[in-house]
Amino acid sequence: MKSIIINKYGGPEVLEYSEMPKPVAGPGEVVIKTKFAAVNPADWKVRKGRLKIITGKKFPKILGIEASGIIEEVGEGVTSFMVGQHVYAAKDYTTGTNSEYFKVPENNVLLLPESMPFEDAASIAVTGVAAYQCLLLHGGIEEGMKVLVNGASGGLGIMAVQIAKILGAEVTGVCSSRNIDLVKSLGADRLIDYTEKNLFDEDYQYDIIIDSAGNLNLKNSKKLLTKKGILIKVNISLLTVRDQFISSIFSSKKVKLVLMKVIKEDFQWIRDQIAIGRLKVIVDKIFDLKDCQKAHEYSETLRANGKILLKVS
Ligand SMILES: NC(=O)c1ccc[n+]([C@@H]2O[C@H](COP(=O)([O-])OP(=O)(O)OC[C@H]3O[C@@H](n4cnc5c(N)ncnc54)[C@H](OP(=O)(O)O)[C@@H]3O)[C@@H](O)[C@H]2O)c1
Known part of the structure; x- marks a missing residue:
């Protein structure tokens, strides 16, 4: 073959x-x-x-x-x-x-x-399930929470924006100018064009941040997180492992590394949302x-x- x-x-x-x-x-x-x-x-x-x-x-x-x-x-x-x-x-x-x-x-x-x-x-298997597990299993998403998706126009971000909306969150998507319309069409409530505006200049806080773009860490994101907010990282790095450890002991704001796991119920949830037309x-x-x-x-x-x-x- x-x-x-x-x-x-x-x-x-x-x-x-x-x-x-x-x-x-x-x-x-x-x-x-x-x-x-x-x-x-x-x-x-x-x-x-x-x-x-x-x-x-x-x-x-x-x-x-x-x-x-x-x-x-x-x-x-x-x-x-x-x-x-x-x-x-x-x-x-x-x-x-x-x-x-x-x-x-x-x-x-x-x-x-x-x-x-x-x-x-x-x-759908990798990005859909990873986004779902980041938000639900690890982020503990609840209706009305504020979610930031950093890298909202990529494979993972597109799923994360939509799933966070389905689960009742207020969603902010970070993307470049050329992708603003795309991320808006996914249902994002707020948009930050990173080529025009610095995310850190905003006076706004989030309960869950999914860092698909990969440039956030405990230090630079503290100001962006609510008191018990969580920064979810999706790539292994020494800094992330260190941030996860430090935040687990010394901070109410947490960092968590999430790697997608094959859990059949999560696959089914994604598949069903697509089948009923809620997830694109x-x-x-x-x-x-x-x-x-x-x-x-x-x-x-x-x-x-x-x-x-x-x-x-
Ligand atoms: N842990 C897990 O289980 C898991 C699962 C899936 C993916 N991942 C990881 O998640 C990351 C993203 O994966 P993906 O499939 O979404 O990748 P992707 O589809 O290649 O992401 C590309 C997108 O990233 C955006 N982007 C690039 N730089 C950016 C920045 N500085 N700020 C905001 N957006 C930016 C681009 O938009 P512009 O062109 O507009 O900048 C583009 O739309 C990868 O590192 C991947 O390994 C992890």
Whole structure:
């Protein structure tokens, strides 16, 4: 089968469009024939070796952590799925989804609602579920709370703005001028154009801040947080780990690092909100699988407005 692999960590040039053995479903696993696979910032972070602690030194590696497709094979003991069903899935970094087939535990898989295109389904597992878990599980969002989404026009931000609105919050989105209309259309109550105005110059406080853009920390955000406010970080860094520790002991304002976990109920909540039309999926660009290098280069510009996909079949 054709796959996007790396044989070493490095720049986009280490991505290879290559032949790999088709996976076989083990007990409790399914093999999915991929329709669309997403390219997330996590993919080029893996490619660069920034997540070596998790991804190790074994090559070749197939990249990709989410995709949609059709069940090709079910392993022993699988009870929830049958061959031919339309599904989508998220997985860890061990063997990826940028491939004609991939295998995954059945618990990581969800059925597509009839009306959902494969493109949308490949776009929701990572950013949708991460945004939901940031707001609900870790942020403790309640109706009327004030939420700031820093980086409101990216894959994660687009989901966070909409989910915070569905959950009854007042939402402020931070984005550049070219994305003001987009973020407004998602339902944001307030907008800050970071090219025109400094977020820190405002006299306004938030109960939850989701820092998708990645430039906030405990020190610079204290003034932006309410007394028991929480700054949610979505990328691992030493500063974040230190801020999380310090704030857990010395401050009523907290910093928390959140990494998306596969929790089936959370996947279902996102899927249901999309199915009833409350949550919009925005796909920015679609590349062919063999053009994965271009997709990585585009993602690395940090200018995407929604999801970047690979068309696999
Ligand atoms: N922890 C988790 O589970 C998890 C899950 C998903 C994603 N993430 C992380 O979250 C981050 C965002 O992911 P993503 O998929 O949303 O990325 P993305 O789609 O590539 O984000 C691009 C967006 O960021 C905006 N942006 C860039 N610089 C900005 C700034 N200084 N202020 C405000 N907005 C800015 C851009 O808008 P402009 O062009 O208008 O600047 C663009 O719309 C990544 O680091 C990713 O690894 C973590």
